[in-house]
Amino acid sequence: MNLYIQNHKFHYELENLTRLFYPNEKITVIKDAADLKEPYINTVIDDKLKVEVKIGDFSRTLSSGLSAEAENERILCEMVYKILCEKTGVIQLWGMITGVRPVKLYRSLKKENGEAYADDYFKNKLFVSDNKLNLTKVTEKIEKKIIDTSSEKSCSLYIGIPFCPSRCKYCSFVQASIERCKHLVEPYVDLLCRELKETAGIISKLNLKLESVYMGGGTPTSLSAEQLSMILKTVNSSFDTKNIREFTVEAGRPDTITEAKLISLKENNVDRISINPQTLNDEVLKEIGRKHTTAQTLASYELASKFGFKCVNMDLIAGLPGDTYSSFKNTLDRVCKLNPECVTVHTLSMKRSSALTQDGTQINKEDSERAAKMLEYAEKKLFEDEYLPYYLYRQSRMVGNLENTGWSKSGVESLYNIFVMDETHTIFGCGAGAVTKLKDPHSNYLKRIFNFKYPYEYIDRFNEQLERKEEIYSFYSKCLNYRFSR
Ligand code: SF4
Known part of the structure; x- marks a missing residue:
């Protein structure tokens, strides 16, 4: 075109x-x-x-x-x-919104001109459907309560583990197979612990309050229990933990979860984990190269349930190749029966570098309409089961241009997910591919400091990344006029 x-x-x-x-x-x-x-x-x-x-x-x-x-x-x-x-003849449920943060857009319209104006703008200027407007409004209210708890000194921490047991066909994250990169894992963990200590020093000098910690990737639980413990202990011993309100580890792939790893998470104050089935249809799992089974997901969930984490989240994806409406419905119904505290319903995003796209899979109208029906069902079922949408975002090249929504039981929303999506406060990033996103608390000004993406670069050029973090001081002294001694 x-x-x-x-x-x-x-x-x-x-x-x-x-x-x-x-x-x-x-x-x-x-x-x-x-x-x-x-x-x-x-x-x-x-x-x-x-x-x-x-x-x-x-x-x-x-x-x-x-x-x-x-x-x-x-x-x-x-x-x-x-x-x-x-x-x-395509119906765009999000109208002509192309951005990733519709809730943030709605919030800013509401703040500037009131709720009626924001509603009218979404409906009549951006052509958002009634259903998606309603989803935005409910999400915005829940998000706002949590955003309001963040102060000008608040910050969060992201820890990236760029290893997975294998690569899912829809994935575009830079991650490495843990088998192929075995030799990199130990040096990576050692350096990550060093970066965490340095970051803890920066947060302490700036007198910031660390409120949420999120370890994601990749799949953090593809590390051994000992490696996980080493990182988690470093967090607990280096940072001032008294203000930490949540500590999340994405266990992600059910095939990486063991009792020893769950013990390590629990002993080190992790209170939220994710176990991500994506689907409970074994045929679809094969099709997307997930390399685990439904039985493994259910066994991992049962095992984790015994540990009494405050929140277990389960991720699902609507619009997967080979999945049908009734199979998606069956997956969601079974997941709801397990009663996890949070369920995140993603829509398949056809990332250009994913194996699916490279194989020539295309987004067509039927798939888009089917994914929209899946989300419609998810919304109805999750509301009925007393989950509420607490954060929402969109990505490029999503099937049907739909959305990803985090649903949670009341009071167990993930603070980190909201802070990231809203860009509420500074997020310090440690590990390969992590980005430190500095946020001026008095304006919308953001500055990003990037770590290297690949584990080998992260290891080989580690000191360069630490040097980049020097910019954090000048950012804060400029924005906040903080007085600190170095
Ligand atoms: S587990 Fe997640 S990060 Fe790893 S390959 Fe699959 S989708 Fe990508």
């Missing part, structure tokens, strides 16, 4: 919008429109706003008067959106 951009700079949003309708196509952005090549979407600003679409036999033109710059962008998008809805 050729997307022509004439006399304006809104190509980013228009490209993302076009991708909602043509997820499998290459979209070429062209600024010189001397000679329009079909199929095309031509967007023009001159004495008016104009959109002209020509795709095969289909051709439409819409135009509108000029407005303020930000509104010009929205109006151009609206015209493209309306024409592409007509052309494709």
Whole structure:
């Protein structure tokens, strides 16, 4: 698809919008429109706003008067959106929202102009469906209560473990098979502990309050119980733990969970874990290269239940290849019977670097409609079973342009997930692929400091990463005028 951009700079949003309708196509952005090549979407600003679409036999033109710059962008998008809805017959449940944080957008509209304005904007300017607006509103209320508990000194910690037992076909995370990278694991764990100690020193000097800790990846429980203990003990001994309100470890893959590892988590104050079935259909598990069975998921859940963690979360994915509506329904019903404190319902995202996409799997209309029905069922069932949506985000190239939603029983929402999605406060990142996201508590200003992605780079260039962390002091002294002695 050729997307022509004439006399304006809104190509980013228009490209993302076009991708909602043509997820499998290459979209070429062209600024010189001397000679329009079909199929095309031509967007023009001159004495008016104009959109002209020509795709095969289909051709439409819409135009509108000029407005303020930000509104010009929205109006151009609206015209493209309306024409592409007509052309494709696709119903976009999130309307023309392309961003990953619809709840944050809703919150800021509500804060600036009130709830009625935010509702109206979502419905009539962004064309969000009633159902997704309602989901946004419920989520926003629950999130807000938790966001309000964060103070200007609050911060959180992310610890990345970039190893997995094998690679799932839909995954695009940079992670390494623990078998193939055996030789890297020990040096990695040693250096990660060093980085944690350094980070604890920074937090202490800045007099910040560490409130939530999240160990994810990858699959943290692909490490041995001893390696896990070493990292967790480092956290407990290096950081001031008196303000930590939750400590999460993503156990993730059921095939990595053992009694010894659960003992290690429990002994080291971890109070939340995830056991992620994704589906309880063995055929689908095979299809997505998950390398574990439903029986293993159920056995791991039963084992973990004996340890009395405050929260066990289970992740599911709607829209997996080979999964049907009734199989998804069956998975969710069985998961709800187990009664975990949290259930996170993801929608399959067809990441470009995943094996699924590389194999040529495409997003089609039927899959999108089926995934939408799955989410509709999930919403109904989870509300009935007294779960509430507490955080929500979207990704690019999701089947049906849907969403991922975390559902929880009242009072056991994951603080970390909310803080990350809302960008409430600074998150310190340790480990390969981790990003330290510094947040000015008095504005929306964010600064990111990246660690190296691959475990071998993390090990080989470890000191460079520590040096980058020096920037944290200048960020805080600039933003907060903190007085600290170094
Ligand atoms: S367990 Fe998670 S991080 Fe690991 S390969 Fe599968 S999807 Fe990716």
